[in-house]
Amino acid sequence: MTPAPGPPGAANQVPPNANQIAPEGAATPPPPPAGIAGAPTSLVDFVTGPTSPNRTLERFGISGTDLGIPWDNGDPGNPQVLMAFGDTFGYCKVHGQQWRYNTLFRSQDRDLAHGIHVADGVPNNPYSGSAVWAPGLSKQVLNSIHKAGHETGIIPTAAISVGRTQYMNFMSIKNWGRDGEWSTNYSGIARSNDNGQTWGVFPGTIRLAAADTVPGGRFFPGNQNFQMGAFMRGKDGYLYSFGTPSGRGGPAFLSRVPPNAIPDLTKYQYWNGDGKGWVPVDPGAATPIFPGPVGEMSAQYNDYLKQYLVLYTNGGNNDVIARTAPSPEGPWSPEQPLVSSFQMPGGIYAPMIHPWSSGKDLYFNLSLWSAYDVMLMHTVLP
Structure with a gap:
């Protein structure tokens, strides 16, 4: 569970000041930003909740949860979208309220106009509707x-996913603070080789948020800006990993890595917009690609817009925001509001793009604090 919305270092990392990559050549003038502010956006249906079509309390022991981060599992033999959820509650009368740090669903729905449907969870079946x-x-x-x-x-x-291997970026919460504020111990990357059924953490991917969060751990300046992430495939073959500090108040930063090197922090490069270009190894070299306050992000290359697209909630007013750019490093368009917090009261956050969105139809999961559940939203792009 992330706090109600308000105005959510590696041991093997090479030290900073390694050789830098020279800036790339001058870019051609970018195309005008895609004008999607105010594009018609509507609720399709709830994904989770006792009264949702998935009846998640009855079928999965889930009365409330959030995030629902969706991604394609990369399995051509059994294509599915996996969805990772945050803090999860079940039956309130059960001791501990059946609380879990996180949970996972799977779905094969491509007709998203009728919502996301989840099959029953079957123990030890890595393709069933949920890991149970x-x-x-x-x-x-x-x-x-x-x-x-x-x-x-x-x-x-x-x-x-990279092939049929699943990678998840996660954060270790130190303390929950006021609305939209929390502190982390570290972020890290976990891997699953069985379609999200079981996960293991790479110790070398741990990015400390501060020098005192892990006893004996080593803090590298800049890693505090990569406590929360958003993965995105680039058209150039790189895997891009956006970063923000913990909470919903910081700016957005950018790194990239060859897809086969996701667990190796020594292979990451960081975007420096102050003339240095892509800088290897040193997260402290990263400069903001756009300013905060940025809440939980998601990102994709949108074939219809022919632009890179990010969604997040503005931590100041909690509107769902879109930005577009011709390349991952920018230049990024101004904020383009898609859903107003006045239009959908109750605390909206974490707009997570569905990977099977296509054409004019942009689908994304969105969390609603007042219900503490996840909704599927639909935007018709202009």
């Missing part, structure tokens, strides 16, 4: 690695 401990009870898929002295959550922030 037992019939009717989704399991916690990503567990703590017990590095931090104080930890109150393990929350997914992004996920992507």
